[in-house]
Amino acid sequence: MVNPVADLPALQALGWNADDQLQLEAWRDLRVASDPDEADSDSCLARVIAVERTGLTVAPYLNAPDGHVPVSGRWFRGDEETRPTIGDWVVIDAQTGMLLDMLPRRSVIKRVNPLGALQLIAANVDAALIVTSCNADFSLERLERYLSVVLEANITPVLVLTKIDLAEDPSVFIEALSQRFPEIAQVSVDALSEGAVAALASWCTQGQTIALLGSSGVGKSTLVNALSGAAVQLTAAIREEDGKGRHTTTNRSLHRLPQGGVILDSPGMRELQLAEAEEGIEELFADLEALAATCRFNDCSHASEPGCAVRAAIDSAELDEERLRHYQSLKAEESRNRETLAARHARHRAFGKKTRAAARAKQQSKDPDQ
Numbered sequence: 001m002v003n004p005v006a007d008l009p010a011l012q013a014l015g016w017n018a019d020d021q022l023q024l025e026a027w028r029d030l031r032v033a034s035d036p037d038e039a040d041s042d043s044c045l046a047r048v049i050a051v052e053r054t055g056l057t058v059a060p061y062l063n064a065p066d067g068h069v070p071v072s073g074r075w076f077r078g079d080e081e082t083r084p085t086i087g088d089w090v091v092i093d094a095q096t097g098m099l100l101d102m103l104p105r106r107s108v109i110k111r112v113n114p115l116g117a118l119q120l121i122a123a124n125v126d127a128a129l130i131v132t133s134c135n136a137d138f139s140l141e142r143l144e145r146y147l148s149v150v151l152e153a154n155i156t157p158v159l160v161l162t163k164i165d166l167a168e169d170p171s172v173f174i175e176a177l178s179q180r181f182p183e184i185a186q187v188s189v190d191a192l193s194e195g196a197v198a199a200l201a202s203w204c205t206q207g208q209t210i211a212l213l214g215s216s217g218v219g220k221s222t223l224v225n226a227l228s229g230a231a232v233q234l235t236a237a238i239r240e241e242d243g244k245g246r247h248t249t250t251n252r253s254l255h256r257l258p259q260g261g262v263i264l265d266s267p268g269m270r271e272l273q274l275a276e277a278e279e280g281i282e283e284l285f286a287d288l289e290a291l292a293a294t295c296r297f298n299d300c301s302h303a304s305e306p307g308c309a310v311r312a313a314i315d316s317a318e319l320d321e322e323r324l325r326h327y328q329s330l331k332a333e334e335s336r337n338r339e340t341l342a343a344r345h346a347r348h349r350a351f352g353k354k355t356r357a358a359a360r361a362k363q364q365s366k367d368p369d370q
Contacts, residue, residue: 003028004043004091010060014047014254015262017207020089020124023103031101043100048088048123049254056084056099058092069097081108085120086252087209087264107153109211112273112337122211122252122264127156127203131214131223134167140180141326144284145272146213147184148330152280155211158185158203162219165190180323191222200227206260215269224265229258274334275341281334285327291319302328 006024008016024045046069050057055071069092071084084090089103109121109128128150132138143159150157159177164170170188177186189196203210204227212220252266274281282289288310292300296307302324304311313319 004045005094006045007060011045011047012207013256013260014049014059015124015126015207015209016047016089017126019106020103023089023106027101027103042094043091044094045103046090046092047254048084048086048090050252051084051086056090058090069099071099080118080120081110083120085123086254087123087125087211089124107155109149109153109155109213110275111149111269112275112341114271114273116340118275118341121213121266124209125153125155125211125264126208127158128211128213129158129160129200129203129223131160131162131212131218131220133163133218134161134170134173135163137215137218138173138176140176142215142272143177143181144326144330145274147181147284148274148277148280148334149272150213150280151283152277156185156203158187158200160200160223161186161188162191162223164188165192189223191219191226193226196223196226197229201259204257204259204261204263208261210257210261210263212263212265213269216267220265224255224263227257227259227263228255274330274337276338277334278331278338281327281330285323288319288324288327 011020046058046060048056049059056069058069084099084102085108088105090099091101091103092099105123107125108123109125111119111121113119128146130143130146130150132143147157159181161170161173161177164173167173174186174188187199189199200223212223214220252264254262254264256262291309291313292302294309295302295305297305300308300310302308302310310319310324314321314324
């Protein structure tokens with residue numbers, strides 16, 4: 001049976017848990033089903049803790065001092081979702097460090113990047129700390145974007161409100177979050193205080209992988225340092241004139257926490273275009289979805305149709321019309337991006353087939369007897 005060596009204590013220090021064990025067993029079953037006679041290979045399990053242009057950094061991998069692993073070309077062919085990203089569990093050759101395979105993902109956070117391509121942010125995440133701050137950066141609409149993406153990935157979301165020590169009246173921000181997202185866990189912290197660690201401790205336990213998401217300058221790196229108990233990330237002050245932050249984190253990185261979990265910090269995202277987040281939007285706006293289901297017409301646009309339950313809720317002040325507009329905007333954006341990504345993927349596959357056919361034809365012209 002295919003059975004890569006697993007240094008369990010070392011893997012657990014990197015976030016390995018019972019769900020990952022199930023993914024390993026599923027991977028083994030698939031490999032055995034595809035080749036029942038496959039012998040054990042000299043391989044081991046590791047986690048991707050960084051992704052560079054020339055390869056991956058994984059841990060644990062004792063045969064390479066820096067944990068750097070060469071990546072065969074096939075992992076950079078095909079679409080973005082088939083490539084390893086930070087947080088992935090991979091199988092590598094114990095002798096050469098060559099990447100052999102990747103375990104099925106439990107979850108993946110993704111977006112459409114500014115160039116219109118799919119980008120994976122992190123894999124195998126248990127909880128996402130979506131960070132915002134008590135200043136001009138605060139935006140409920142932006143938080144709805146993050147929440148849609150996180151809920152789509154079946155990851156537990158936690159809204160973290162920072163810089164409460166700098167706000168004249170932090171209760172304004174706290175109340176706004178509570179009213180808009182009553183079902184989502186929320187924590188308000190001064191990221192520089194010891195209380196921040198205590199407030200977030202329940203999500204940072206052994207076997208938990210935490211992802212930090214949010215704009216630049218909201219205090220993500222400060223939170224990483226507080227939870228890690230060491231200055232593992234650079235920090236910088238925001239611009240006073242507009243409350244915008246500077247990029248102090250330039251690469252996604254995975255850090256071990258003294259509480260037993262691991263935390264993934266990523267550069268602030270000024271733009272979060274949705275990619276395949278239909279179910280996440282529907283879960284976040286479940287009240288709107290339920291109202292829409294009772295409209296007289298199945299294709300109701302909630303504009304001026306008779307018997308529109310959504311319009312009735314707005315007229316009675318039970319529903320905020322601005323929230324409806326943002327819901328419709330997110331739905332339209334997600335649908336448009338999904339179609340664009342599907343077309344892009346189809347073009348990529350067609351180009352790949354054409355390239356392989358040309359290579360075969362060239363080889364056959366060199367050796368007519370083949």
